[in-house]
Amino acid sequence: MNEEILHPVMNMKWRYFKQRLFFGAVRLSAFVITFALLGILAYILANGFRAITWEFLTQPPTDSMTKGGIMPAIVGTLYLTVGAILVAMPLGVVSAIFLTEYAKQGALIRIIRIGVNCLAGVPSVVFGLFGLGFFVVFLKFGSSILAGALTLGILILPTIIGAAEEAIKAVPQTFREASLALGVSKWNTIFRIVLPSALPGILTGAILGVGRAAGETAPIMFTAAAFFTAVLPKSIFDEVMALPYHIYVLATAGTHIEETRPLQYGTVLVLIALVLGIDLIAIIMRSTLRRNKRW
């Protein structure tokens, strides 16, 4: 006879003890993760906010980047990010439409899916190498906004495809049926019914993509980012400063690393505010969307 069965009360106590232990570990892990995020944010905020002045945000760096502001880096990041989304949005949405509305299961769709997954897994520095080899060298764009935006665009393409697919799949099948049953073509059904219904979800994905693109450093290091530019870019073939690269440069490559710490904290704070602000918008948008679902 099994001893455990003979002492059910003792046995239950032991079982519940294990459960408490496990739940404790589980809650602890959630706490550690929360603490990591809030700790990092609080620390950067506490050290960075003093650097944030109007001048810091609107002036270029001065005195070999030991003083002044980060305006060219903000502008550069905006250009690169907007460029990336202009590349990735149309491609991503069209791919998602194909994957959800046109392709039946089969070899082609399987290959495309694997391709998208693997593209999502390519390390960002490899995107940088590719951008260098293809856009900068082979297509002779040089280190430029164009090369950087294209590289970043490819980098966020899988994110956009995934989000758009999810949004399109969430459109109820009854909408499609209602439209098709009225004798409306498939193309018009997709364009007039499915896409408008999926639009908020697609935009949420796009915003997340923007946040990702704005924070990336390695892909633009060899394709777009300049150490320092005194003037703002005049064309898409110009190099630009960018926030993430500026942080890296100030924190590692200067001869005044300690001296420029306040500038570093300030720049980090601006980047975080930008990226997490964008992410937060997307997250809030998505949850209100889910709550106000009209169907």
Added chain:
Amino acid sequence: MKNRKHSLTKHAKEIAIRNLFGFFAFLSVLLLGLILVFLFREGLPLFKQISVVDFLFGTAWYPTYDPPEYGIWPLIVGSLAITFFACLIAVPLGLLSAVYIAEIAPAGIKEILKSIIELLAGLPSVVLGFFGMVIVGPWLQETFDLPTGLNIINAAVMLAIMAIPTISSISEDALYAVPREFKEASYALGATKYETIIRVIIPAALSGVSTAVILGMARAIGETMVVLMVAGGAAAIPEGIFDAVRPMTASIAAEMGEAPFRSGHYHALFATGIVLFMITLAFNLIADYISNRFRETGSGTL
């Protein structure tokens, strides 16, 4: 008859749209191929100078010496060491937090925690690198009386923070996907919640969870800015967790700016990119295989 012709052209239009969209969808695959082509184009010339074996297993990385040495074994070991320790931290945290979100947390906390993990995923790697440099590094150096706080363990901790969201969110999806009947069957047999989670839910979600771990590892091995800023940069085979290393990604990012165009050094960095690409590609294909096999057999393999 007019009507019929009209419908034929309309049909042709639909087919044209389908093919056009298919082409754009296929572009992701083409891009993947293109990445490989251009990595090879700029990387392969290296092997006119040294053999593949000497490149992969050579223990000396002195790309700027005369004569230069391009052995990336120390860089590979550096990448693997950091990834290993990062996963040691990130896998339990990621998995447990996924269990918390999927099975235990009350609805309100669940939403908040999910948002927190998503924001964590959004933290730019350069920010984590910066944090590791100015906070974790000095702290490690003082506490353990080290020559430098920029080392394997520092990089592993910061990388773990990057890998946790990947592991957590994919595991969570897998846990959610476990059919409710399994859980109910287990509860109905008098199992506790803990026993149900450990004996039923996690085994049923195992392939999803393994996918999550593999993708988390791929993420860690390919991460650049964190290791560039906090791993210490020494291109030597490490002997302990407080040693500085120079992972492949860091080497590429740090040296590409200085390597003369199409020099041996330049080619060697692209060749390192090929190795990196192949490793992450393998990880992703394995993850894809596991999650796909699971989808086909469903939960019947429990």
Added chain:
Amino acid sequence: MEKDFIIRTKNVDFFYGAFRALSDVTVDFEKNKVTALIGPSGCGKSTLLRLLNRMNDLIDGTRVEGEILFEGRNIYAPDVDPVEIRQRIGMVFQKPNPFPKSIFNNITYAPKLAGIRDRGEIEALVEASLKQAVLWDEVKDILTKSAMTLSGGQQQRLCIARALAMKPDVILMDEPTSALDPISTAKIEELIDTLKKHYTIIIVTHNMQQAARISEYTGFFYLGKLIEFNATEKIFTNPDVKQTEDYITGRFG
């Protein structure tokens, strides 16, 4: 007088993958009459209905055998555009499924895409369709409001109006009242009665009283087969087949 059949099916078999949902269905639908399709759940009524306007094309892995003739033309012939078929054979679904657009735009959506541009013509069409669907008085002041704000019964009449706006020849209805309350159901039944002067209506219903009330012909299906097709009165008073009688009198299964 020779009867005028607008849709005829000949020896139709239908498969979802390997599963045969319909076997050897041959049935003729008379023009400007109401035909009801009845039978236990899962017997293939919806499947047949969706075959008539090629909605089953949307489901992967399906296969049709036999012929379905619409005005003498096989709608599954390779040169037939399903879009064109669906413009002429409208459909109303079990659950009301208006688009998340305004009432006005729900009606104008398909006609506009079919090429009607003139504003006056479109407005007249909206009014006429809504009047035909006996919804006009209830919504004429709120045409720009979202269709989602209407009640279930109103939504279903809007869906009927939406189908009418395409001026179809045939309207297929798949249990159009099963999601509605009795009052809305009565309204829709009245509506069907007025519509049959100008339209051929084929309606699936699980409600036998409804079939008896509104239809001229009734087909009884069981396990994918057409067991009996007859005038409604005959089916409900003196059916030819024992199985039909059992079903109608509730002595079934």
